[in-house]
Amino acid sequence: MTPSTSYSSQLWRRLAPELPADVEFDSCGTLWVAVDEEEMAEVRRKHRVYSSHGLHAEVLSPDGVRRLEPNLRPDLAGGLLVSDDAVLYPPCAAGFLIEQAKRHGVQVRTSTAVARLLPDGGVMLVDGSRLPADRTLNATGAWSPDLTPGLPVRKRKGHLVITERYPAFVRHQIVELGYLKSAHSVFKDSVAFNVQPRRTGQVLIGSSRQFDAEHSAVDQHIVDRMLRRALEYMPGLAGLSATRVWTGHRAATPDKLPLIGPSIEHDRIWLATGHEGLGITTSLGTARLLASLLLNRPTEIPPGPYAPARFAGRPATPSTVDHVDRTHSQEPA
Amino acid sequence: MRPVTILINGRPHQVPRGTVLAAAIAEALGPALRRSVSGQPRGPLCGMGVCMDCCVTVNGQPHVRSCLTLCEDAMEVRTNE
Amino acid sequence: MSEQVLKTDIAVVGAGPAGLAAACAAAESGLRVIVIDENPWPGGQVWKRDKRGARGAGRGAGPVAQARRWLRRFNASGAMLLERATVIAAPAAGVLLAERAQQPLRIHWQRLILATGARELFLPFPGWTLPGVMGPGGLLSLAKQGWPVKDRRVAVAGSGPLLLAAAYGLKRLGARVVLVAEQAPFSALAHFAFTLGPSKLGQAIRFRSGLLGVPHRYGTWPIRAEGEEQVCRVALTDGQRTWIEECDLLACGFGLTPSVELPLLVGCELKNRCVQVDDCQATSHPDVYCAGEPTGIGGADCALVEGQIAGYAASGQSAKAEALFGRRSTWHRFRERLATAFALRPELKSLATPETIFCRCEDVTLGTVRRFSSWREAKLHSRCGMGPCQGRICGAAAHTIFGWAVDSVRPPVLPARVASLIAEAAASAEPQATR
Numbered sequence: 030m031t032p033s034t035s036y037s038s039q040l041w042r043r044l045a046p047e048l049p050a051d052v053e054f055d056s057c058g059t060l061w062v063a064v065d066e067e068e069m070a071e072v073r074r075k076h077r078v079y080s081s082h083g084l085h086a087e088v089l090s091p092d093g094v095r096r097l098e099p100n101l102r103p104d105l106a107g108g109l110l111v112s113d114d115a116v117l118y119p120p121c122a123a124g125f126l127i128e129q130a131k132r133h134g135v136q137v138r139t140s141t142a143v144a145r146l147l148p149d150g151g152v153m154l155v156d157g158s159r160l161p162a163d164r165t166l167n168a169t170g171a172w173s174p175d176l177t178p179g180l181p182v183r184k185r186k187g188h189l190v191i192t193e194r195y196p197a198f199v200r201h202q203i204v205e206l207g208y209l210k211s212a213h214s215v216f217k218d219s220v221a222f223n224v225q226p227r228r229t230g231q232v233l234i235g236s237s238r239q240f241d242a243e244h245s246a247v248d249q250h251i252v253d254r255m256l257r258r259a260l261e262y263m264p265g266l267a268g269l270s271a272t273r274v275w276t277g278h279r280a281a282t283p284d285k286l287p288l289i290g291p292s293i294e295h296d297r298i299w300l301a302t303g304h305e306g307l308g309i310t311t312s313l314g315t316a317r318l319l320a321s322l323l324l325n326r327p328t329e330i331p332p333g334p335y336a337p338a339r340f341a342g343r344p345a346t347p348s349t350v351d352h353v354d355r356t357h358s359q360e361p362a
Numbered sequence: 363m364r365p366v367t368i369l370i371n372g373r374p375h376q377v378p379r380g381t382v383l384a385a386a387i388a389e390a391l392g393p394a395l396r397r398s399v400s401g402q403p404r405g406p407l408c409g410m411g412v413c414m415d416c417c418v419t420v421n422g423q424p425h426v427r428s429c430l431t432l433c434e435d436a437m438e439v440r441t442n443e
Numbered sequence: 444m445s446e447q448v449l450k451t452d453i454a455v456v457g458a459g460p461a462g463l464a465a466a467c468a469a470a471e472s473g474l475r476v477i478v479i480d481e482n483p484w485p486g487g488q489v490w491k492r493d494k495r496g497a498r499g500a501g502r503g504a505g506p507v508a509q510a511r512r513w514l515r516r517f518n519a520s521g522a523m524l525l526e527r528a529t530v531i532a533a534p535a536a537g538v539l540l541a542e543r544a545q546q547p548l549r550i551h552w553q554r555l556i557l558a559t560g561a562r563e564l565f566l567p568f569p570g571w572t573l574p575g576v577m578g579p580g581g582l583l584s585l586a587k588q589g590w591p592v593k594d595r596r597v598a599v600a601g602s603g604p605l606l607l608a609a610a611y612g613l614k615r616l617g618a619r620v621v622l623v624a625e626q627a628p629f630s631a632l633a634h635f636a637f638t639l640g641p642s643k644l645g646q647a648i649r650f651r652s653g654l655l656g657v658p659h660r661y662g663t664w665p666i667r668a669e670g671e672e673q674v675c676r677v678a679l680t681d682g683q684r685t686w687i688e689e690c691d692l693l694a695c696g697f698g699l700t701p702s703v704e705l706p707l708l709v710g711c712e713l714k715n716r717c718v719q720v721d722d723c724q725a726t727s728h729p730d731v732y733c734a735g736e737p738t739g740i741g742g743a744d745c746a747l748v749e750g751q752i753a754g755y756a757a758s759g760q761s762a763k764a765e766a767l768f769g770r771r772s773t774w775h776r777f778r779e780r781l782a783t784a785f786a787l788r789p790e791l792k793s794l795a796t797p798e799t800i801f802c803r804c805e806d807v808t809l810g811t812v813r814r815f816s817s818w819r820e821a822k823l824h825s826r827c828g829m830g831p832c833q834g835r836i837c838g839a840a841a842h843t844i845f846g847w848a849v850d851s852v853r854p855p856v857l858p859a860r861v862a863s864l865i866a867e868a869a870a871s872a873e874p875q876a877t878r
Contacts, residue, residue, distance in 0.1 A: 051824075120823040140816075193425050193831050193858060194399075229399075234861070247854055249534035249866050256865050267862035268545075270425045272831055274854050274864065377589060380494035385589030393673050393692070394574035399830075400806040403672050405574030407803070407836070409581025410488055411481055412562050412702075414831040414858075415803060425831065425858070429585060430527075432483050 031286070032330040034307060035082045037314030041115060044313065051121040053228040059114035060089075060097060060201040062222075062262065063106045068206040072109045079111060086111045100198060100265045116202055116225050119309050126312075146176050150297040164323060166299045167292070171278035173302040177292060181340050182303045185281040186242040188251055189235050192269040196230035205262060208236070218242075220255040222262045232269060234259050236306075238279075245276050279305045289315050289335035290322055299323070300337050368437040383428035384409070384416045387441060395428065395441045446867075447548045451477040453757055454539055454552035455522075456530050456705060459487020460743045461735025461750035462558030463517045468754025468763070469556075470522035477550060479528045479541055481857075485517065486510055487560055488580055489743045493587045506646070506743065513747070532854035533709045534866040537730075540854075542863040549866060554730045554757040557706050557718070558750060561736035563605070563696035566840050567801050567809060568794035570668030570677075571695070578696035579609030586616050593617030598677050598690040600624040600665045602785050603698040604647075604742070610657065611650040613694070620657045622688050624679055626697070627785050629661035635784035642744075643777070666794055668693055682790070698785055700839045701737040707852040716842065716849075723756035723764055724749055732757050741778035748774055792844045802837040804830020812837075818847040831858050 041054075048054045063069045072088055079086035087110045094101060094108040127137055142155040151161035167173050174180040208221035223236040237255045242248065252274060260267055282288060282303035292298045301315050314330065321328040333339075363379045368386060375390045384406050387395050393405040395418055406416035411430045419440040420426040428439075453469045455462045458480035470476040478485070484494065490510035517524075528543040539555070541548040563578035570576070577585070579599055586592045597618045599610045602625060610620045625632065636647060651659075660681065667678040676689045703711075706718045712727035713719060718737045720726055726733050734753040735746035748771045755764035795801065797810030805826040815821040818841055821828065828834030828841075833856075838849040855864060 124824055190861065190864065192861065195424070247532075249532070249540075253865050253867055256861060260862065267860065268423070269861050270831070270858045271855060271861045271864055272833060272858045273829075378495040381589035382585065385585050385591070388585075389589065389591050392574070398572070398800075398803065398806050402572060402800075402806070403574050404572065404803075405673070406577060406585065407565065407581065408563060408578050409584040410562060411857075412832060412835050413565075413803065417831070429581075430481060430483070 031311075031334070033287075033289075033311045033314045033318070033335065035084060036317075036330050037311040038084070038113065038115075040313035040317070041117075041310075042113065045115070048117070048122070048125060051118065052125055053118040053121070054115055055117065055226070055228055056113065056115045057226055058110055058112040058201045060094065060203045061109040061111070061206055062094060062101065062203060063108055063206050065106050069106050071206050071209075072107060075109055079109075084111065085113055098200060098203060100263055101203070102262060102264060110201070114202060116227075117309070118227070122309070143176065146295075146298050148295045148297065164297055164299055166301055166319070168301040170302055170304075170308065171280040173280060173300065177294075177298065177300065180288070180292075180300070180302070181283055182280045182288070183240060183282075184243060184278040185305065186237070186239040186245075186248075186276055186278050187235065187306075188237040188247065188255055188274065188276050189233060190252070190256065190271050190274050191227075192232045192234070192266075192271050194230035195232060195269055198230075198265070198269070199224050199226045199232050199263075201226070203262070205258075218251060220251065220258050222258050224259065224263065224266075232266070234266065234271075240281075245278070247274050247276060279308070281305045283340075287311065287315065287335055288337045288340075289318055290332060290337055292337050293341045366433045366435050366437075368433050368435070368439060370439045371441060377433050379433075381433045383418070383420070383431040383433055383437070383439065386433050387418065387428060387439065391441065397442055447543075447546065448551070449477060449548070450551045451475045451523075452552070453477070453554045453556060453754075454479065454550050455556045455558060455754075456480075456539070457487065457558035457560055457735070458482070458485035458524060458526070459489060459558060459560045459735065459746065460513065461560070461746035461753070462487070462556070463513050464747045464750030465556045465558060465732075465734055465754035465757070466522040467513070467516050467520045468751045468760070469758040470520040472758045472760055473521075474758050476520070476522035477525060477552075478522055479525045479530055479539070479550070481527065481529050483527055485514060485524055485526065488584060490514075491584045491587050495589055509743075529857050529859065530705060531856055531859040531863060532866070533705075534854075538866070540863070540866050542859045545860060545863070547863040547865060554732065555709070556724075556750075556753050556757055557709070557711070557726075557731065557733045557737060558735045558746070558753075559702040559705050559737055561699040561701050561740055562835070562839075564698050564700040564839055564843065565695075565836055566697050566791055566794065566843060567799050568665060568667060569796055569799050570670070570674065572800050572803055573668050573670050573674040573693075574672065575670070575674035575691065576668050576693045576695060579694040580605050580696065582692060582694045583609040583612045586613055586618070592692065594619060595691040596621045596689060597692045597694055598622045598624070598688050599694045600626075600663075600677065600679065601694075601696045601698070602626045602787060603696070604781070604785075605696065605699070606694075607647065607650045607654070609694055611653045614654060614657070618692075620654065621690055622658050622660065622679075623654065624660045624663040624665065626664040626788055626791060627661065631784045631786075632661060635780055638777075638780055640773075640777075664788070664791060664794075665693070665695055668695075697787055697791060697843075699736065699740045701740065703737050704833075704835070704852050704856050706731075706733055706737055707850060708854065708856050713850065722768065723761070724753035725756065739775075739778050740781065741774055742781070745771070745774035745778055787843065801840065802827040802830065802834075804832050804837075807837075812841070813845070818842075818849045819851065821847075833858070 089108045143152045144155045171184045202225045205222040218239045220237045225233040237251045280303045287303040288300040367376045377386045394403040407413040416429045452474040453476045455466045455478040466478045528541045530541045532540040539550040610623045663681045668674045710728045717739045718733040724732045732753040734749035752764045795809045801809040801812045807827040841847045842849045
């Protein structure tokens with residue numbers, strides 16, 4: 030839970046009534062599940078953190094967990110329900126935000142590839158033409174180092190599986206506590222149980238993390254591990270009909286926090302990248318933070334932790350901040 | 363060859379052995395056997411397992427292609443799920 | 444959860460004419476061959492037979508006799524048939540992952556022959572989603588397996604030689620075929636018929652004479668199907684006048700389109716939605732061959748020759764493969780004439796209105812889909828192609844109507860149980876050799 034996560038969650042909740050149906054915004058909540066007493070201690074710690082940020086969270090007994098999600102295996106140690114968490118369908122959310130931007134006079138050009146960012150502002154397109162600007166924002170996620178060489182952003186590959194429609198099989202996003210160890214582990218490939226209901230009744234199954242896996246092809250050994258893990262927590266998933274397995278690349282930084290603000294080398298080139306698994310969740314907060322910084326206005330949350338300048342000439346240090354895939358990445362088609 | 367009796371929405375229906383499930387359902391109920399995601403009536407289109415418009419629930423298992431499933435004794439079929 | 448692992452020299456996917464011919468050619472030389480097919484019985488689509496008790500045996504040299512000969516040869520060849528098995532993925536080089544009886548199955552192969560056939564091309568028009576509107580091949584196939592057609596009025600429309608074959612087959616099963624409407628102009632068909640060899644011509648004449656009394660129209664296509672819970676009439680036009688035919692069933696399909704999902708997944712190169720192969724039916728992927736419709740729609744005879752060549756080539760019998768090159772050339776010329784004669788007229792791309800359903804699985808209308816400029820965009824933003832058919836039906840229509848490239852395939856190649864997506868249930872399993 031970072032300031033930007035809770036800040037962004039509030040912004041999403043405020044925006045929710047305006048979102049069209051195809052965005053599929055669903056306040057289904059997140060259920061963290063623990064398998065033993067060590068993980069239950071972590072549940073209680075998380076409960077304190079959420080409460081200190083003013084967010085609703087409830088510690089659950091094994092019975093409480095079963096009542097909420099009968100398809101989970103019965104011998105869990107308990108869980109934590111964060112009822113205000115939501116999921117949505119990112120491509121249509123992005124579509125909605127683009128329409129909003131256009132209404133404010135923003136010109137949106139698609140199928141237009143940028144070759145490089147110009148240090149004195151603006152971009153050069155692949156066809157050789159230039160678009161001048163006072164500021165340029167690099168928000169290209171896992172590919173941001175292509176346009177800003179040397180950026181401490183690495184591709185972190187993930188796999189997802191989606192099923193046919195099984196309404197009410199899963200009612201909340203469910204995440205294992207071990208997810209945190211997976212998101213934090215820097216070197217090893219890891220998997221962690223994570224399911225999410227879609228409004229359609231389809232079940233989205235994840236999650237996995239790999240470094241140094243640049244290609245987007247499905248890695249069978251990772252899918253095997255991910256699904257075996259998922260079946261440990263939710264044996265009934267075994268019989269559901271799956272229609273697609275695909276991959277995506279997250280943008281990962283050494284300290285697990287995004288880069289939001291002016292880049293180190295050029296003050297006309299700004300960054301909004303490195304959000305790892307929290308891109309959708311923190312998109313709105315990132316945007317407002319950036320707007321405030323660009324317009325020299327007071328920011329609603331402290332910008333310091335996200336300043337790209339923090340990587341100027343210093344070795345990266347790990348942090349113990351929670352990260353969670355509360356809203357899932359898009360389905361690359 | 364001995365005929366086969368299946369249950370379609372709880373009612374027994376007898377067919378020759380070797381009858382495909384989609385055909386048995388059409389005989390019993392007509393060509394419509396499910397509802398689309400927005401509630402429109404649907405029936406088989408391709409007859410070969412590609413279109414997924416012939417899917418019914420067989421022995422409790424949803425999303426089963428009836429055009430590729432042979433009728434078997436005591437098979438329980440639910441349509442319009 | 445048990446896991447079956449099989450090891451073979453040659454794996455053949457598809458038990459239609461091409462797959463059976465390939466399996467025979469390879470297995471008769473003593474190699475281990477496994478054929479994998481989704482259907483309960485071999486023969487693919489074109490050789491589907493009525494298995495429901497005693498029906499009159501086909502006589503002579505027609506397609507039924509041809510099918511019987513090949514099936515007998517296949518049964519004697521030593522090849523192993525895994526029926527009711529669905530290939531899901533190609534998780535590693537030389538490995539296929541399949542699902543059979545709801546259990547995962549891994550097949551380790553040295554050479555792979557893809558004979559995945561074709562499917563009917565469906566183009567949307569108002570009312571095409573009504574129950575009772577089916578592909579001509581689909582309806583014939585279901586009718587052979589018990590679908591009630593006796594005394595039902597069936598209108599057959601669309602395009603391709605399959606229309607005539609389906610109309611004939613349905614009439615033999617007792618249907619009242621009220622009309623056969625081919626969109627290609629009569630001149631194109633006459634020219635095509637003129638070039639047919641004796642066997643194909645004989646077949647066409649047999650179909651046509653079996654359909655005496657049934658009106659045949661050319662340069663005619665359907666524009667609307669009507670009905671409440673099922674189809675009860677269809678509106679057709681010849682470009683000049685429009686009229687209505689009352690019917691209980693509408694068999695409508697616009698030719699065939701290759702099933703290339705598995706070749707794409709395995710990494711074979713395609714051109715114009717056909718798998719590229721060399722003289723020996725070898726694809727761009729080492730040790731992978733392809734035969735039959737996925738290399739170009741040519742019918743069963745073409746598939747048989749290509750299948751044999753692939754089987755001989757894959758089993759190192761190059762002299763036997765080369766001996767068939769001449770025969771294959773003949774069928775390839777037929778294949779080209781087929782494409783020319785039955786080319787789809789442009790009006791067929793505009794039959795649907797904005798309210799017409801384009802993606803059947805997800806009920807996405809044409810109005811929604813045509814806002815986008817690529818298949819990928821349409822899938823991401825509208826759910827078109829994201830349903831259980833995995834974009835097979837609407838993708839083929841999108842390619843025909845919008846010219847979109849529909850070529851991204853992800854596992855599973857067909858929907859499968861989550862448990863079946865796991866290639867290795869335990870750390871390692873020792874493959875058992877077949878035979």
